[in-house]
Amino acid sequence: MNTIVCIKRVPDSATRVMIASDGTSLDPAGVKYIVNPYDEFALEEAIRRKEEAGAGTVTVIALGPAAAAESLRQALAMGADAGVLLRCEGSHDSLVVARALADEIRGREFDLVLFGKQAIDDDNMQVPQMVAEFLELPCATVVVGLEIDDGQATAKREVEGGHEVLEFALPAVVSTQKGLNEPRYPSLKGIMAAKKKPLEEKDVSLQASNIELVSLEEPPAPAAGRIVGEGVEAIPDLVRALREEAGVL
Amino acid sequence: MANVLGYAEIRDGEAGKAAREVLGAAHGLAAALGGEAHAVVVGGPGVREGAASLSGFAAARIFVGQDASLQLQQPDVAAAAIARLVESGDYAAVLFPATAQGKDLGPRVAARLGRGLATEITSLEASGGTIVARRPMYAGKAIATLRFSDGPALMSIRANGFAPVELDTGGAVEDIEVNAADARVRVTGLEQGDRDQVDVGEANIVVSGGRGMQGPEHWHLLEALVAALGDEAALGASRAVVDAGWRPHGEQVGQTGKTVSPNLYFAVGVSGAIQHLAGMRTAKVIVAINRDADAPIFGVADYGLVGDVFEVLPPLAAAIREARGEG
Ligand SMILES: Cc1cc2nc3c(=O)[nH]c(=O)nc-3n(C[C@H](O)[C@H](O)[C@H](O)COP(=O)(O)OP(=O)(O)OC[C@H]3O[C@@H](n4cnc5c(N)ncnc54)[C@H](O)[C@@H]3O)c2cc1C
Ligand SMILES: Nc1ncnc2c1ncn2[C@@H]1O[C@H](COP(=O)(O)O)[C@@H](O)[C@H]1O
Numbered sequence: 001m002n003t004i005v006c007i008k009r010v011p012d013s014a015t016r017v018m019i020a021s022d023g024t025s026l027d028p029a030g031v032k033y034i035v036n037p038y039d040e041f042a043l044e045e046a047i048r049r050k051e052e053a054g055a056g057t058v059t060v061i062a063l064g065p066a067a068a069a070e071s072l073r074q075a076l077a078m079g080a081d082a083g084v085l086l087r088c089e090g091s092h093d094s095l096v097v098a099r100a101l102a103d104e105i106r107g108r109e110f111d112l113v114l115f116g117k118q119a120i121d122d123d124n125m126q127v128p129q130m131v132a133e134f135l136e137l138p139c140a141t142v143v144v145g146l147e148i149d150d151g152q153a154t155a156k157r158e159v160e161g162g163h164e165v166l167e168f169a170l171p172a173v174v175s176t177q178k179g180l181n182e183p184r185y186p187s188l189k190g191i192m193a194a195k196k197k198p199l200e201e202k203d204v205s206l207q208a209s210n211i212e213l214v215s216l217e218e219p220p221a222p223a224a225g226r227i228v229g230e231g232v233e234a235i236p237d238l239v240r241a242l243r244e245e246a247g248v249l
Numbered sequence: 250m251a252n253v254l255g256y257a258e259i260r261d262g263e264a265g266k267a268a269r270e271v272l273g274a275a276h277g278l279a280a281a282l283g284g285e286a287h288a289v290v291v292g293g294p295g296v297r298e299g300a301a302s303l304s305g306f307a308a309a310r311i312f313v314g315q316d317a318s319l320q321l322q323q324p325d326v327a328a329a330a331i332a333r334l335v336e337s338g339d340y341a342a343v344l345f346p347a348t349a350q351g352k353d354l355g356p357r358v359a360a361r362l363g364r365g366l367a368t369e370i371t372s373l374e375a376s377g378g379t380i381v382a383r384r385p386m387y388a389g390k391a392i393a394t395l396r397f398s399d400g401p402a403l404m405s406i407r408a409n410g411f412a413p414v415e416l417d418t419g420g421a422v423e424d425i426e427v428n429a430a431d432a433r434v435r436v437t438g439l440e441q442g443d444r445d446q447v448d449v450g451e452a453n454i455v456v457s458g459g460r461g462m463q464g465p466e467h468w469h470l471l472e473a474l475v476a477a478l479g480d481e482a483a484l485g486a487s488r489a490v491v492d493a494g495w496r497p498h499g500e501q502v503g504q505t506g507k508t509v510s511p512n513l514y515f516a517v518g519v520s521g522a523i524q525h526l527a528g529m530r531t532a533k534v535i536v537a538i539n540r541d542a543d544a545p546i547f548g549v550a551d552y553g554l555v556g557d558v559f560e561v562l563p564p565l566a567a568a569i570r571e572a573r574g575e576g
Binding site for chain 1: 328499564573
């Protein structure tokens with residue numbers, strides 16, 4: 001089975017976010033970047049399936065700045081076979097990104113295209129579905145269970161208070177959620193091997209979007225809260241505050 | 250070109266909170282643009298009845314694509330039908346709920362229309378015909394302002410961000426075409442857990458427990474608090490608790506769990522790690538209960554109570570039950 005995995009380089013969630021002087025982007029100074037955590041489930045799934053079958057390839061694709069090559073190297077160290085970097089600067093609307101990814105994927109041979117369910121920087125949860133539409137393929141999102149048998153897939157997807165069961169034929173697009181598997185760490189051997197694996201880089205120019213990012217601002221500082229008190233004695237004050245001040249009871 | 254279309258999610262045969270909030274947001278935006286709010290529903294037997302109630306929630310026209318073969322939500326079929334409706338109508342905007350279904354569906358419609366989609370919108374306005382929306386980014390550490398140019402502005406709205414509007418329009422149900430052959434996937438089953446509990450992502454009140462609860466056997470204390478708060482309250486959990494296997498992943502709040510935006514959030518025995526805050530910082534009122542007065546959660550809480558959960562929870566549940574009983 002041949003799998004394509006799309007991964008995004010994102011700021012680590014523990015990073016302090018500083019807005020750059022242009023007012024529409026992040027100040028990259030001091031920001032630690034990681035592979036989007038949900039994309040690791042997608043990668044793990046692809047590598048595991050290849051290992052179990054003893055055949056097939058795993059190709060990772062990232063669209064982003066030159067530094068996103070690091071994320072691809074990490075994926076190669078985990079066990080992917082080849083990487084493709086679609087190089088471009090800045091952050092872009094999901095539709096535009098999805099179109100560029102779909103254009104790259106279209107000419108390739110694959111059974112499955114895997115994504116994380118969501119990128120933790122923009123929290124959009126939409127690139128996978130859009131790529132699937134552009135490629136006119138079946139698509140299951142937020143998947144926590146995936147079984148494939150003879151070109152037919154059954155996926156379990158997380159919804160409010162339960163799971164939906166989906167059936168579809170390959171080739172298909174799947175976005176992965178925590179619970180699908182436990183991603184591995186790259187081994188030392190894997191890191192060494194990754195240096196020799198192919199990593200293709202090419203510039204892409206993206207189309208304009210109909211959504212313009214006007215500004216990025218820090219959220220209003222949380223109104224200074226207060227400690228109502230200690231222990232059981234504070235309960236009446238807390239309940240009164242919730243009722244009378246906050247009006248939420 | 251000033252009407253606004255809202256996707257009304259029907260669950261268990263009813264247009265519930267998510268549908269009403271979408272219509273509330275659509276009504277507000279349509280009013281600013283000088284147009285009407287319309288609703289669209291796609292699904293199996295029974296959705297037409299469920300959708301009819303939306304005329305009481307500001308929907309001036311209600312488009313229903315009902316097909317006997319669509320027992321369960323079929324995303325491709327719905328996406329194709331909605332895209333056709335948008336293309337044939339004159340819409341300034343199309344709104345989806347940021348629910349599991351809305352988040353799956355919205356991008357499919359957007360791609361079919363070749364237009365961008367702004368997700369998890371928390372506020373919305375129109376001035377001089379231009380639609381401007383705001384949404385959190387970087388797990389709530391920044392707020393983005395977005396402007397849409399020409400053509401329908403596509404968005405999903407965050408739960409509890411927009412209020413339903415009770416306004417009787419006398420709007421009638423109109424059938425639209427659905428084509429079951431549009432399906433590329435078949436949704437064949439729905440495995441539901443406890444159907445009595447509201448989902449943590451949509452609940453008006455959330456009570457989250459952390460490692461400070463010391464073990465799953467103590468969760469009855471939180472369940473009693475939830476019960477005291479009424480049927481719009483739901484349980485949540487920190488990742489430490491989910492990783493320990495004390496609670497299911499569906500309850501996890503935070504960066505790798507759910508993003509919640511309730512009116513009232515209780516963090517009980519939760520330290521307040523940045524990844525937990527990512528999922529709940531947009532809650533309107535936050536209450537923290539922790540025995541460590543220096544726990545970071547107190548930095549974001551509106552009201553803090555320093556104390557031991559085992560001592561505090563039972564009398565707190567009792568006091569809340571009493572307070573609500575009086576009200
Ligand atoms: C990539 C990544 C993603 C993550 N995603 C999430 C996520 O989605 N959600 C999430 O929650 N976390 C997430 N985390 C984990 C997060 O960093 C914290 O480890 C986690 O939130 C801690 O859970 P906790 O507050 O329950 O436990 P702890 O940090 O151990 O806090 C327990 C608290 O309980 C208090 N306490 C103990 N006993 C009592 C008592 N008897 N009475 C009162 N108070 C008591 C303590 O003072 C302490 O403050 C993520 C981490 C990473 C690296
Ligand atoms: N720039 C990108 N390059 C590669 N994959 C991406 C990119 N942006 C998003 N994705 C993929 O799409 C998923 C969902 O992203 P999003 O829709 O932005 O939340 C991510 O988990 C990635 O798998």
